[in-house]
Amino acid sequence: MNPGLTALLVVAGAVVGAPARYLTDRLVQSRHATGFPWGTFAVNAVGSFILGLTLGSTASPAVIALVGTGFCGALTTYSTFAYETVQLTAGGGRLFAVLNAVGSVLAGLGAAGLGLALGSLT
Structure with a gap:
């Protein structure tokens, strides 16, 4: 595929992914009164699932560039996950920090694995 076209995809x-990430994070977070970063947790798990689904399927390189790299890359956020985990620790929420770190990794891996498995069925 043409590198210029890939970049555009x-x-x-x-x-689409960046605003979806922001809006989903705000929506999810507004529904929870805890200090736990549920919005970031949710977008990272959903993005991992979508990426697994895309890569597990017979998607074309164009779809992988559009959905996998572009959409999922902008939807998910390792930097915010890391920042929020550090902030939880600094604010005295060590248990939440550990739950966020471990839970996010496990949820992301599980979601990606499930997506890969379902994608391979197509």
Whole structure:
């Protein structure tokens, strides 16, 4: 595939993924009164599932660039996950920090594995 077209597909996916990440995070977080970063947890798990589903399927390189790299790359966020985990620790929420770190990794791996398995059925 043409590298220029690939780059445009990644950008197009990111244009949708970034606002989806922000809006989903705000929506989820507004529904929880705890200090736990449920919004980031949710977008990372969902993004991991979508990426697994995409890569497990017979998706074309164009779809992988658009959905896998562009959309999922902008939807998910390791930096915010890391920042929120450090903030939980600094604010005295060590238990929440550990639960966030362990839970996020396990949820992401589980979601990606489930997506890969379901994607391979197509």
